[in-house]
Amino acid sequence: MSSILKVKDLHVSVEETPILRGVDLEIKQGEIHALMGPNGSGKSTLAYALAGHPKYEITKGSIHIDDVDILELDPSGRARQGLFLAFQYPVTIPGVKVADFLRHAVSNIRNPERKEGEGLIPMREYRKELRSRMEELGMDPEFARRYLNEGFSGGEKKRMEILQLAMLQPRFALLDETDSGLDSDAVRVVSEGLNRLAGSEMGVLIITHHERLLEFNKPHFTHVMLGGRIVETGDAALAHELHANGYASVRERHPQAAQEQQQADQSKVENQEVPSGA
Amino acid sequence: MVTATSDSYTREAFETFLAGRDEPDWMTDQRRQAFEAYRGLLETPLDLEEYKRVDARTFRPSRYHLQEKSADETGVDTLMQHRAEYAGQVTHVDGHTKNVSLDLEMAEKGVLFGDLATMLRDHEDKLRPYFMTRAVLPDADRFSAWHAAFWTGGAVLYVPRNVALDRPLHSLIALQTDGAADFSHTLVILEDGAEATLLEETASANNDATGMHVGAVELLVGRNARLRYVQLQNWNHKVYHFAHQCGRVGGNGSLQWTVGGLGSRLAHIHQDVMLDERGAEAQVNGVTFTIERQVLSYYTKQAHNAEDTTSDLLYKEVLRDDSRCIWRGMIRVEPEAQKTDGYQRSDALMLSSTCRADSIPGLEIEADDVRCTHGATGGRVDEEQLFYCMCRGLSRFEAMHVIVEGFFQQVFDRIPTELVRETLSQAVERKLGIGD
Numbered sequence: 026m027s028s029i030l031k032v033k034d035l036h037v038s039v040e041e042t043p044i045l046r047g048v049d050l051e052i053k054q055g056e057i058h059a060l061m062g063p064n065g066s067g068k069s070t071l072a073y074a075l076a077g078h079p080k081y082e083i084t085k086g087s088i089h090i091d092d093v094d095i096l097e098l099d100p101s102g103r104a105r106q107g108l109f110l111a112f113q114y115p116v117t118i119p120g121v122k123v124a125d126f127l128r129h130a131v132s133n134i135r136n137p138e139r140k141e142g143e144g145l146i147p148m149r150e151y152r153k154e155l156r157s158r159m160e161e162l163g164m165d166p167e168f169a170r171r172y173l174n175e176g177f178s179g180g181e182k183k184r185m186e187i188l189q190l191a192m193l194q195p196r197f198a199l200l201d202e203t204d205s206g207l208d209s210d211a212v213r214v215v216s217e218g219l220n221r222l223a224g225s226e227m228g229v230l231i232i233t234h235h236e237r238l239l240e241f242n243k244p245h246f247t248h249v250m251l252g253g254r255i256v257e258t259g260d261a262a263l264a265h266e267l268h269a270n271g272y273a274s275v276r277e278r279h280p281q282a283a284q285e286q287q288q289a290d291q292s293k294v295e296n297q298e299v300p301s302g303a
Numbered sequence: 304m305v306t307a308t309s310d311s312y313t314r315e316a317f318e319t320f321l322a323g324r325d326e327p328d329w330m331t332d333q334r335r336q337a338f339e340a341y342r343g344l345l346e347t348p349l350d351l352e353e354y355k356r357v358d359a360r361t362f363r364p365s366r367y368h369l370q371e372k373s374a375d376e377t378g379v380d381t382l383m384q385h386r387a388e389y390a391g392q393v394t395h396v397d398g399h400t401k402n403v404s405l406d407l408e409m410a411e412k413g414v415l416f417g418d419l420a421t422m423l424r425d426h427e428d429k430l431r432p433y434f435m436t437r438a439v440l441p442d443a444d445r446f447s448a449w450h451a452a453f454w455t456g457g458a459v460l461y462v463p464r465n466v467a468l469d470r471p472l473h474s475l476i477a478l479q480t481d482g483a484a485d486f487s488h489t490l491v492i493l494e495d496g497a498e499a500t501l502l503e504e505t506a507s508a509n510n511d512a513t514g515m516h517v518g519a520v521e522l523l524v525g526r527n528a529r530l531r532y533v534q535l536q537n538w539n540h541k542v543y544h545f546a547h548q549c550g551r552v553g554g555n556g557s558l559q560w561t562v563g564g565l566g567s568r569l570a571h572i573h574q575d576v577m578l579d580e581r582g583a584e585a586q587v588n589g590v591t592f593t594i595e596r597q598v599l600s601y602y603t604k605q606a607h608n609a610e611d612t613t614s615d616l617l618y619k620e621v622l623r624d625d626s627r628c629i630w631r632g633m634i635r636v637e638p639e640a641q642k643t644d645g646y647q648r649s650d651a652l653m654l655s656s657t658c659r660a661d662s663i664p665g666l667e668i669e670a671d672d673v674r675c676t677h678g679a680t681g682g683r684v685d686e687e688q689l690f691y692c693m694c695r696g697l698s699r700f701e702a703m704h705v706i707v708e709g710f711f712q713q714v715f716d717r718i719p720t721e722l723v724r725e726t727l728s729q730a731v732e733r734k735l736g737i738g739d
Contacts, residue, residue: 076694079686100693101702109694116691120712121705126695129705133696141701172709189695 027054028091028107030075030197030228035086037067037074042292044070046253046285047086054196055225057242059264060232062250063272065290068232069113071250072201076110077103090197104130105137107196111186111203117174123185124155124169127192134193158191162218180211187218197228204238216241236268249275252285311368311484314342317452320369327424329431337441337451344445356629356661357571357600362543367484367515369455370397379477379508382535382726390470391416396508397483398455409468415461416472419488422459429461433492438521438549443573447547450486450517457488457518460501464525467498471531471720474501478516478542479508489520493528495553500531500720505566507539514542516567522550524558526580531559533723537730538566540597546572554580554609561718562618563727564591564599565734571600578605578612578640588714589618589649590727592734593626593658600629605647607640607673616647619714621707621731622658629661634675636668643673651681652710654703704735 030052037045045067052058060068074081075088077100088095090106098106118126132145145151156166162184174182183203190198200219204212212235220241223229231238239261247263248255251272256279257263267275276283317338321331384392391405393416400418415422415429423430435441441451458474476487491501505516516538524530530550538544544567550558558576576585585605593599605614620628634645651660662679684706692702711731715724 076690078690099699100690101696101698104694104696112691112694116685116687118688118691118706118709120709120716126692126705129697129701130695133698133701137696141698141704172712193695 028196029053031089033087036084037070038082038084039080044253048255052228052230054228057229057244059239059244059247060230061267066250066286067253068250069201072110072199072232075199076100105134109190109193109195109198111190111200113201115174115182115186119172119175121173122170123173126173131192158188162188163214179206183207183215187215191222199230201232204233204235212237239264251279252282254282256282311365334452337448340442341448341452344448353602367482370480370483379506381475381504381506382730383502383504384475387722388470389473390468391472393417393458394475395456395487396477397480398485400456412466413463419457419459419490433523438551439519439547443547446517446545450519454486454488460491462493462497462499464494465496471500471502474503476505477508478514481512483514485516487518491522493524493530495525496527498529502533504535504537506537510539516544518546520548524552524556526553526556528556533561535563536566540568542567544570549575551577551579552583552585555582558585561588565730569598573602575604576614578607580609581611584613587616588717590711590714591620591628592731593628594623597626603632605634605645607636607643607645609640611642613644617714618649619711620651620660622660623654625657627659631663633665636670636673638669641670641672645675647677649679653683
């Protein structure tokens, strides 16, 4: 049975500043959704709120995967339910080898009931699997022995996110500007990688400003965010149009959301405390 | 005999102690001098710079007593004892040496390894010139003097010229009886061109026995000699630990010194490395992990006494609960020590809001052509790192564990001995409350 990720009337605040003001979204396994919108419209906030970042406070609404109330779970529990966030800015964890980190992750995701200290997945098969996933993504096997994201270039970090996606095989993947800051070769590698991974078992939400990622991964749905709401939903053609013509026409069609967006942008300028991730 | 009702370390107690030991005159004389120094130094305030951050008011010396003979060993849970093929092993319990072994081949090459008191008597010519004359001096302060007067037990390792030990040696210092005092002394002498690895650990036989360690470590590394020395301090949380530790390195010699600080209620360690001749180098690695109300204090000094010498110190400290860790480091460069390359760094990672880390680096440079760098960092576990790990299915606790391991990894990466890396890593796991 195909699973469904259901977001209903989601309101999210960061440090008491409302960012999302009622987001509705449904993603089924096998579907690709593009999420677009100007800076500060709330795209990354949605991704972080779905993943369960403690700074993003849910003030109203609900998130479910099938019958499971995701809001009841911490980020680890959500990941074990098959939710994956590819970070826009992956963190560095000094001293922790990629292979060791991923072995813990894979063990937990595949055996969601696993407690710390219980067995990890067997080394041999894990190594083999890791090596072949790395090969598919054109990664040097030496990467497995490096410390997670330490000294990685922007492209290497993003590739590392895709490698984790490949190993963890989530039901729902959220890609937060995975294509930003990459040269065209790197975008191609990431796009092809995602294309190979996203099949009928994976629902994907691609947050992007660009079109390249969408060329390889044609969205079934395109959503436009403005002022903390999804104001329009269309198909791949909408993504193309937005990319070509920008958001002016969207603002015209949704004057109230555009005004709220403008106010939010202004208060951000006045109050530097609002995190840039929003 | 020393009893619980009297002060264990009075003149009278000292005379009784001496009478109970069958020692050569020179040794007795040395003890008497140290005892006089001790009585005098008790009246002298401790060096404020070294001790002002160490609150030892709960420490009552008279609660801890020399043990007349060691209790039967009930088995001490150690981390390294049975882990590897050793070229030799020695065990001390409550200040008395038991179970000495040394590979026959090594013994035939002239290697000495075993009980300090016996060895000092039997090999006076070789060992006496080094014993508390060059590295740890009896009159350094009240703890060194106290130790020099009452030392009992401890290990000696002597490696003759150009002899290399291919396997490590192991020394275990254990406290077993409640209220026991341990005055063990470690003396390592590598003659020119010799090579050895000594792994030493201190441990308690159980979690409840109170105890005290007033110890000394002397490492004398000859020209072109290479010593790797590890001391894993793993007492239970009721032991008070005071130690003077000093390594001296000759021309082109090298000393790699790794310190693991896990146990004890309160510990203060004075650790010196001295680079005495051209080309001498020392690497000092520290891994400490304090929890609950533990207090660990390190006063480290890297003394560059000659040209072209190198020292590299890295301490990594993890703290939890209400614990405290103090590191005060100093690089001292003498006027003649041009071309010195000195480095010191201490990083503290705090896992609670109530722990406290003090890291105070320092430089005293008298030469004008040197490269000396120092640094200290302190911080909490990064919430963004935790979030990232959790997004990959790690529980918060597991994420914390992974981050702590990673934090120590930078030190582990400097340690070539796999056994040591593994042992430290396992000790960290235990401390985090997981693993076996």
